[in-house]
Every structure is written in structure tokens, then in C-alpha cells.
């Protein structure tokens with residue numbers, strides 16, 4: 304981790320310590336983008352009282368940061384490959400400088416990973432993940448979480464079947480072109 308990423312992580316931890324009051328992390332039930340779509344709606348989804356609003360499980364009052372850290376990667380001691388019943392947790396920050404941190408994530412072939420993506424700063428981000436060509440093309444149907452607002456954390460669970468290549472990206476207007484993308488290394 305470079306110095307800037309360390310600073311950003313420290314900042315987000317500090318902020319989260321102040322505002323994380325309510326529920327813990329939101330965990331997607333399965334791969335795909337069904338979660339984001341399920342959140343739409345006047346009161347149940349993106350509204351003030353819903354799961355994605357100010358008072359909801361993923362809003363300013365809760366779920367911004369669960370406190371857990373990313374599980375050890377394949378090259379680290381204590382590594383345990385994620386499974387569909389026990390996915391490995393990988394945290395990613397979406398930063399105000401239009402970068403993901405980290406922007407390279409190493410997985411074992413076949414692993415199931417839950418990505419928890421937290422936006423720092425006021426710029427809203429997205430997180431699309433899948434086959435690299437689909438992610439580069441912003442292809443419809445590629446797993447994605449959208450509208451990740453300031454200090455919000457949203458999650459996406461994905462199983463890496465095959466050797467890839469896989470990638471992730473933010474396709475908010477102009478962000479991908481500015482370099483807001485990342486690489487999955489499959490071991």
C-alpha cells in the first residue's frame with residue numbers, strides 16, 4: 304500500500320468510527336446486480352427510510368464500515384479460500400481522486416469473494432466486476448453495484464470461475480476514462 308492509500312484508509316477509519324452507529328455490513332446474497340435493483344423504490348430502497356437512505360442499513364447511520372478488515376490474500380499467512388457459504392472479504396475504497404484502493408486484487412481460481420466497496424468523499428461511484436472485456440465495455444448484465452454515495456458501503460459477491468481475465472471498474476460518467484479501474488489476478 305502506498306502512502307496516499309494509507310492516508311486515505313486512515314481517514315476513512317477515523318470517519319467510520321464517528322458515524323458508524325447502526326447495523327453492520329450489508330452482504331449481498333449472491334453474485335450479480337440483483338441487490339442494487341432490489342433497492343429501488345419510494346420507501347424500501349433509495350428513499351430516506353430504506354435500505355439505502357439516510358436511516359437505512361447502508362446509509363449514513365449504519366453500515367458505513369463494519370470494522371472487519373479484508374481477509375488474508377493467497378500470498379498471506381492465514382489465507383483461507385472464499386467459498387459460496389463463506390466468501391472471503393475484500394474491502395475496496397473508491398477514492399475522490401477517481402481511483403480504487405487497492406486496484407489489484409489477487410484471488411484463487413474458483414474462489415468466492417465478497418467485495419465491500421466504500422466511497423470516500425462526495426463523488427458517487429459504481430463498482431462493476433466480471434470478465435475484463437465485459438467490464439471494459441460496460442456491458443449490460445455485468446454484475447455491478449451503483450450509486451455508492453459518500454461513506455456508504457455496498458457489497459457484491461462474485462465467484463471467479465475459470466482463469467479470467469477479470470477486472471473491475473467504475474462507469475460513473477468519466478470515471479473509467481480517468482482511470483477508475485482495477486485488475487483481478489487469478490492464481
Ligand SMILES: [Cu+2]
Pocket residue numbers: 397401427428429473474475478483
Ligand atoms: Cu467512480
